[in-house]
Amino acid sequence: MKSNIDAEFQNEIKVIKEAKKVLETEKISIKFLLEKYQILLKSYQRLFRQTKTLTKVSDNQQHRLKIIMERLGKYVSYQLFKKITQGKEKVELVTKRKKLTVFFSDIKDFSYISSHMEGEALATFLNSYLEEMTKIVIKWGGNLDKYWGDAILAFFGDPDFTSDEDHAFRCVSMAIEMREKMKDLQKLWFEHGYQEPLQIRIGIATGFCTVGNFGSSERMDYTIIGNPVNFAARLESSAEADEILISHETWGLIKNKIICEPYISLSLKGFHQEMIAHKVLRIKDSSKNDILEIDAPDNGIKLKIDFSIAKNEVLRNIIKEINKKIN
Numbered sequence: 001m002k003s004n005i006d007a008e009f010q011n012e013i014k015v016i017k018e019a020k021k022v023l024e025t026e027k028i029s030i031k032f033l034l035e036k037y038q039i040l041l042k043s044y045q046r047l048f049r050q051t052k053t054l055t056k057v058s059d060n061q062q063h064r065l066k067i068i069m070e071r072l073g074k075y076v077s078y079q080l081f082k083k084i085t086q087g088k089e090k091v092e093l094v095t096k097r098k099k100l101t102v103f104f105s106d107i108k109d110f111s112y113i114s115s116h117m118e119g120e121a122l123a124t125f126l127n128s129y130l131e132e133m134t135k136i137v138i139k140w141g142g143n144l145d146k147y148w149g150d151a152i153l154a155f156f157g158d159p160d161f162t163s164d165e166d167h168a169f170r171c172v173s174m175a176i177e178m179r180e181k182m183k184d185l186q187k188l189w190f191e192h193g194y195q196e197p198l199q200i201r202i203g204i205a206t207g208f209c210t211v212g213n214f215g216s217s218e219r220m221d222y223t224i225i226g227n228p229v230n231f232a233a234r235l236e237s238s239a240e241a242d243e244i245l246i247s248h249e250t251w252g253l254i255k256n257k258i259i260c261e262p263y264i265s266l267s268l269k270g271f272h273q274e275m276i277a278h279k280v281l282r283i284k285d286s287s288k289n290d291i292l293e294i295d296a297p298d299n300g301i302k303l304k305i306d307f308s309i310a311k312n313e314v315l316r317n318i319i320k321e322i323n324k325k326i327n
Contacts, residue, residue: 011050015043080143080159080222093220095212099164100157100224101171101250102209103142104232105133105178105202108241110150113196125189126150132181140174145223155224158211168206168253172280175202175244176258182242203235205247234268235277244280251278259284 019040107113107129114122130147137144137154145153154174156167182200189198209226228247235245251260260278268275 011043011047015040015047018043093213093215093217095210095214097208098158098161098211099207100155100209100211100228101164101167101204101206101253102224102228102232103154103156103171103175103202103204104151104229104236105175105200106149106151106236108199108201109196110198113198114150125194129185132185133178136174136177136181140170140177142171142174153229155209155211158224164206165253168204168250169257171204172244172246172250172254172258173283175204176280176283178202179242179244199241201236201239201241202244203232203237203239203246204244204250205229205231205235206250206253207231207247230270231268231275234270234275235266238266238268238277245277246280248276248278257284258282 018036114126117125126149129150130152133152134144137152141160142154142156143158143160145155147153154171156171157164161167179200179202182198186198205228207226207228209224209228211222211224213220213222214225215221231247235247239245246254246260248263251263259281261281263276263278265274266277
């Protein structure tokens with residue numbers, strides 16, 4: 001029984017056999033050669049037309065497939081899409097335990113703000129916000145899990161793994177850039193008539209999660225579950241406007257590169273004990289000195305302040321004492 005490939009190319013195989021038969025003939029006349037040459041030439045011309053047609057059809061199919069894949073790629077994270085299309089990720093109900101850094105954000109008081117907006121205006125506003133935040137997630141290599149209205153869930157550490165330190169640093173750096181981008185968006189939204197400042201809140205936690213495909217054989221969702229996800233969500237809800245709160249474990253991974261305030265203890269819903277968190281200030285700049293020295297002997301002032309560890313309450317008290325001495 002002929003294979004499917006042989007059946008598809010039976011005309012080509014026939015031409016090749018005819019050509020071989022001509023070469024194997026011992027006594028060949030010029031007339032015979034010309035007749036066979038004409039037959040072979042016509043066969044080749046026919047094959048050439050067929051090949052051109054097949055190539056055109058193939059190119060069209062490839063173009064359609066590319067468009068479809070690009071559209072499908074909008075529904076899954078870039079990293080996962082890349083692995084699936086390259087055949088590196090099995091599409092099956094499989095999960096694993098892995099240490100991840102989890103990011104959770106939302107817009108403060110968005111429910112109240114959105115209740116005063118028309119549906120079309122709300123969709124335009126929300127999509128503009130998510131568009132800019134998503135660009136930043138992709139820039140830092142984050143895995144965008146899902147949107148919940150104005151909330152964003154993302155994580156670092158799967159399917160692409162580098163190191164725990166790198167995951168945490170990129171996640172916190174991403175959050176800092178998002179906070180800065182919000183300043184530009186606030187100006188833009190104000191110019192379009194939005195009076196509210198529309199400020200972001202962010203929570204980040206590091207720890208072991210279950211990550212993989214959840215669902216059924218017909219419909220799967222590549223996502224994460226676990227304590228760090230809940231922790232990041234609770235930190236986000238406890239954050240003030242434009243504030244980034246990170247878990248103590250995340251802080252331990254980034255403390256040499258990111259300046260944070262000293263830890264605070266929080267009572268969070270769903271956690272039986274107080275949890276330690278740190279407020280993120282900024283990325284350390286090796287060209288700048290985060291220690292301020294004030295030497296004013298005439299006013300009896302001599303201070304050295306390390307902003308990387310100084311609490312706001314301490315700084316406020318220092319300012320009050322300086323004002324007393326000067327006045």
